[in-house]
Amino acid sequence: MSEIHLIYEHKKIESYWQEKWSQKNLFSTNNIKNPYYVLEMFPYPSGRIHMGHVRVYTLGDVLARYKRAQGFDVLHPMGWDSFGMPAENAAIENNIHPREWTKKNIQNMKTQLKSMGISYDWNREISTCEPEYIKEQQKIFIKLFNANLIYKKESWANWDPVEGSVLANEQVIDGKGWRSGAPVEKKLLNQWFLAITKFALPLLDNLSELNEWPENVKVMQKNWIGQSIGAKLSLKIKTNKIVTNTDMIEVFTTRPDTIFGASFVAIAPDHNLSKQLAEQSAEISNFIKEWKKSFISEEDLDKAPKNGLFTKLYVLHPFTNKALPIYIANFVLSSYGTGAVIGVPAHDQRDYEFAKKYNLKINEVIQNTKEKQNTILQKAYTGDGKLINSDFLNNMTVNEAKVEIVKRFEQKGIGKKDIKFRLRDWCASRQRYWGCPIPIIYREDGKVLPVEQSELPIELPEDVDFSKGGNPLENHPTWKFTRCKKTGLKAIRETDTLDTFFDSSWYYLKFLSPKSDTNLKSKLIERWCPVHQYVGGIEHAVLHLLYSRFIVKALNSINEIDINEPFKGLFCQGMVCHKTYKDETGKWVFPEDVVKNNNQLIHKSTGKKVFAIKSEKMSKSKKNIVDPVSIIENYGADTARIFMLSDSPPERNLDWSNSGIEGSRKFIVKVWSYFNKLKLNDQDIEKTASPENNNSSDLRKQLHLCIEKVTKSLDNFQYNVAVASLREFANYFFTLTLKDNNILHEALSKWVIMMSPLAPHLAEELWQLLGYKNLVSEQKWPRYENKFLTEENINLIVQINGKKKLIINIKKGLTKEQTERIVLENRAIIKIIESNNYKKIIVVPDRVVNLVI
RNA sequence: GCCCACUUGGCGGAAUAGGUAGACGCAAGGGACUUAAAAUCCCUUGUCCGUAAGGACGUCCCGGUUCGAGUCCGGGAGUGGGCACCA
Numbered sequence: 053m054s055e056i057h058l059i060y061e062h063k064k065i066e067s068y069w070q071e072k073w074s075q076k077n078l079f080s081t082n083n084i085k086n087p088y089y090v091l092e093m094f095p096y097p098s099g100r101i102h103m104g105h106v107r108v109y110t111l112g113d114v115l116a117r118y119k120r121a122q123g124f125d126v127l128h129p130m131g132w133d134s135f136g137m138p139a140e141n142a143a144i145e146n147n148i149h150p151r152e153w154t155k156k157n158i159q160n161m162k163t164q165l166k167s168m169g170i171s172y173d174w175n176r177e178i179s180t181c182e183p184e185y186i187k188e189q190q191k192i193f194i195k196l197f198n199a200n201l202i203y204k205k206e207s208w209a210n211w212d213p214v215e216g217s218v219l220a221n222e223q224v225i226d227g228k229g230w231r232s233g234a235p236v237e238k239k240l241l242n243q244w245f246l247a248i249t250k251f252a253l254p255l256l257d258n259l260s261e262l263n264e265w266p267e268n269v270k271v272m273q274k275n276w277i278g279q280s281i282g283a284k285l286s287l288k289i290k291t292n293k294i295v296t297n298t299d300m301i302e303v304f305t306t307r308p309d310t311i312f313g314a315s316f317v318a319i320a321p322d323h324n325l326s327k328q329l330a331e332q333s334a335e336i337s338n339f340i341k342e343w344k345k346s347f348i349s350e351e352d353l354d355k356a357p358k359n360g361l362f363t364k365l366y367v368l369h370p371f372t373n374k375a376l377p378i379y380i381a382n383f384v385l386s387s388y389g390t391g392a393v394i395g396v397p398a399h400d401q402r403d404y405e406f407a408k409k410y411n412l413k414i415n416e417v418i419q420n421t422k423e424k425q426n427t428i429l430q431k432a433y434t435g436d437g438k439l440i441n442s443d444f445l446n447n448m449t450v451n452e453a454k455v456e457i458v459k460r461f462e463q464k465g466i467g468k469k470d471i472k473f474r475l476r477d478w479c480a481s482r483q484r485y486w487g488c489p490i491p492i493i494y495r496e497d498g499k500v501l502p503v504e505q506s507e508l509p510i511e512l513p514e515d516v517d518f519s520k521g522g523n524p525l526e527n528h529p530t531w532k533f534t535r536c537k538k539t540g541l542k543a544i545r546e547t548d549t550l551d552t553f554f555d556s557s558w559y560y561l562k563f564l565s566p567k568s569d570t571n572l573k574s575k576l577i578e579r580w581c582p583v584h585q586y587v588g589g590i591e592h593a594v595l596h597l598l599y600s601r602f603i604v605k606a607l608n609s610i611n612e613i614d615i616n617e618p619f620k621g622l623f624c625q626g627m628v629c630h631k632t633y634k635d636e637t638g639k640w641v642f643p644e645d646v647v648k649n650n651n652q653l654i655h656k657s658t659g660k661k662v663f664a665i666k667s668e669k670m671s672k673s674k675k676n677i678v679d680p681v682s683i684i685e686n687y688g689a690d691t692a693r694i695f696m697l698s699d700s701p702p703e704r705n706l707d708w709s710n711s712g713i714e715g716s717r718k719f720i721v722k723v724w725s726y727f728n729k730l731k732l733n734d735q736d737i738e739k740t741a742s743p744e745n746n747n748s749s750d751l752r753k754q755l756h757l758c759i760e761k762v763t764k765s766l767d768n769f770q771y772n773v774a775v776a777s778l779r780e781f782a783n784y785f786f787t788l789t790l791k792d793n794n795i796l797h798e799a800l801s802k803w804v805i806m807m808s809p810l811a812p813h814l815a816e817e818l819w820q821l822l823g824y825k826n827l828v829s830e831q832k833w834p835r836y837e838n839k840f841l842t843e844e845n846i847n848l849i850v851q852i853n854g855k856k857k858l859i860i861n862i863k864k865g866l867t868k869e870q871t872e873r874i875v876l877e878n879r880a881i882i883k884i885i886e887s888n889n890y891k892k893i894i895v896v897p898d899r900v901v902n903l904v905i
Numbered sequence: 906g907c908c909c910a911c912u913u914g915g916c917g918g919a920a921u922a923g924g925u926a927g928a929c930g931c932a933a934g935g936g937a938c939u940u941a942a943a944a945u946c947c948c949u950u951g952u953c954c955g956u957a958a959g960g961a962c963g964u965c966c967c968g969g970u971u972c973g974a975g976u977c978c979g980g981g982a983g984u985g986g987g988c989a990c991c992a
Contacts, residue, residue: 268909271908271910272988275987276987278988303992304992318992381990385991389991392992394992395992400992402990590986590987698930699917699918699930699931706917709916709917712917715930764921773918773928773929775930776919778929779929780928780929851972853972853973894972902924902973
């Protein structure tokens with residue numbers, strides 16, 4: 053029999069089915085009977101997709117297609133996080149307008165995303181730089197402004213000298229700009245802040261309700277918010293000859309129970325009192341000057357020695373009336389708590405180090421009850437124990453003492469319970485052009501006012517000059533000059549633009565009304581939100597995800613929205629990694645330039661030795677990027693998708709390998725060739741629908757096992773296991789033909805439906821080869837039936853002392869006694885128990901029998 | 906330093922409730938087809954002993970609970986991530 057040599061033309065096949073889906077408008081929904089909102093973090097339009105995008109969008113698409121097959125009304129939109137620095141850099145470097153550059157990039161990336169065959173509803177496409185988006189965002193800004201949740205304040209900002217802009221705290225990594233890598237400087241600026249700290253407690257508390265979020269993300273947010281429960285306490289300054297307008301110092305402590313161990317008070321160098329003292333003392337002002345210099349280099353903070361300067365002032369201990377010296381100390385932060393601490397060297401490591409250095413008393417007040425330790429402390433003891441040397445607190449536990457001492461503070465009117473957070477308000481000002489304009493005017497009479505609703509959106513001027521550096525909006529000849537609509541008074545526009553994290557903190561709401569005004573109180577939001585499943589990188593664990601939660605809570609608190617959390621389910625995928633190589637000089641080498649010669653790695657063209665470094669996240673600088681566009685071109689989207697889903701669990705890192713992508717391709721071609729050989733027409737379908745015979749019962753069992761495994765794996769985000777189960781079943785049916793199995797057609801049909809979320813183009817092609825005229829993307833997900841899974845016989849494991857000795861195939865459902873008899877009558881077992889009388893027998897019916905000898 | 910996660914063959918990884926460890930794939934080796942190669946197909950592949958039948962060991966290390974532990978508990982090591990003078 054001559055066989056026609058077939059070639060799997062992925063380009064033709066994939067574009068054909070993409071066109072079909074689009075014609076049928078298959079992925080568009082306006083039904084909200086059974087809503088399921090799948091969202092992947094939208095990309096910055098850099099112009100080219102990378103493997104990280106391929107992975108996250110494949111994962112999201114599998115879920116969207118799977119849920120659609122299960123009968124959900126799936127919302128699966130895509131848009132563009134299109135404001136931000138790179139567009140402005142491109143404008144400066146290539147003399148192209150940011151808008152033009154961005155639009156071109158969006159076009160390119162959209163084409164690339166479309167070639168992946170993802171089931172997006174492109175009718176809902178949004179872009180954060182468009183007027184419709186800006187308008188809604190400015191409305192939100194004004195709402196928050198009017199509710200006093202946005203305010204302006206002068207503050208030390210992290211100034212990135214390369215970007216020429218401020219950075220949020222979380223955009224500073226190791227004292228360097230997160231994007232530019234330049235050392236960050238301190239600069240005093242008047243900037244807009246969002247009052248996220250007002251929501252610190254609900255942001256923290258509601259984490260426990262997010263039970264479909266990964267635990268590690270919640271832990272990161274918890275640490276980021278950083279709640280400390282303690283007490284604040286006012287201490288009276290003993291002699292106040294020098295300072296006239298301060299006679300109390302307020303301190304915050306989480307260990308009020310150790311109050312009797314206090315031996316000093318330390319204040320921050322930029323504490324108010326320090327500033328006042330500096331005016332009168334050259335020594336103090338010099339100390340502060342020195343501190344300011346070291347303030348800029350923030351590295352090795354823990355290694356930095358603890359320095360302090362005695363102010364010659366004392367406070368009075370509130371209970372013993374003893375005088376405690378006041379120090380100005382470099383380890384006290386003005387930005388946390390009250391900028392002043394009470395030093396208890398015996399029970400705080402920092403205080404301990406400080407006390408050792410300046411010869412201050414170390415008074416032990418907590419006794420470790422578990423281990424008897426020497427009174428000569430080697431380091432501070434911070435654990436639990438019994439209070440000693442503490443007057444009325446003696447013999448209490450730490451927790452009892454905390455409660456009691458706060459009571460005493462309150463009685464004396466000197467302090468009370470207090471909670472502090474590490475979280476800082478969100479600085480949302482950027483001194484940049486390519487961002488959402490802040491809808492605020494400064495009127496000539498000094499009033500700071502939001503722009504009138506009717507004037508929205510405030511758009512960016514198109515004619516800008518980037519050549520001068522600095523903020524182009526500030527430098528624009530006319531844009532910022534305006535008038536107050538109500539009074540006609542002259543006014544100047546705010547020239548700062550918004551941090552792009554503001555743009556991305558509410559975009560999931562905009563998808564619900566992409567083309568019209570967004571009504572935050574609409575039924576649409578109530579029905580579709582919170583997003584059922586959000587998918588994205590863990591790098592956004594605290595920034596984007598916390599800001600989004602805050603925006604929703606802030607709007608909710610002023611009754612502008614009815615939801616309280618933006619994302620019900622969250623999934624964080626791992627990175628895509630690839631081998632890296634370095635040559636002897638330490639320079640990165642492209643993996644494709646490395647060849648193996650006599651068991652040594654050498655550079656293809658130079659012949660020099662190279663060394664394999666571990667697999668790392670794909671990045672340009674490490675030269676280990678694999679371009680998805682060329683992979684899709686050469687292998688097809690389905691091959692790329694299958695590779696992305698195989699082997700590694702989605703939450704872990706995925707190692708790119710050429711053999712892996714080849715393997716995926718082989719699988720696809722093999723399946724397709726098999727279906728081609730079976731090719732059917734309508735009549736054949738009817739023929740195969742003959743009554744079942746014995747031959748097919750095993751196939752049916754295997755099929756239902758496969759359906760069960762795939763369904764459960766997909767439900768648990770174990771996409772690698774789903775692929776494995778689908779391949780396992782394929783290995784089984786590859787050996788079958790329609791002639792000898794009358795339910796093969798049905799089995800293959802169900803298998804193809806299960807393949808369709810993973811490799812949708814291939815699945816459509818196979819569906820057609822099975823003789824169907826409709827689309828597999830419209831089919832219902834198959835159900836597994838337990839009646840086909842129940843087996844007549846099972847393999848009973850027989851163990852001796854817990855070690856597997858024998859497997860007996862017996863009838864399922866036998867009683868304990870029946871099972872025991874079968875085992876004890878088994879010849880091999882008799883042999884064993886004849887020589888060693890057994891002491892005990894454990895029988896778990898249908899599973900295991902264990903003989904103890 | 907503090908907090909969290911992870912550790913299973915040569916590699917990526919499977920393993921409802923503690924009950925056949927290594928599914929599925931990659932790599933490797935052998936064979937078939939071919940003038941040859943590629944492609945494809947078939948077989949082998951945790952380690953050790955044994956010609957074999959078979960046996961012993963084996964899920965980072967040490968200990969515990971249990972008839973039975975990759976899975977539960979205690980201690981330790983290593984890797985990765987987050988926070989880091991936060992009082």
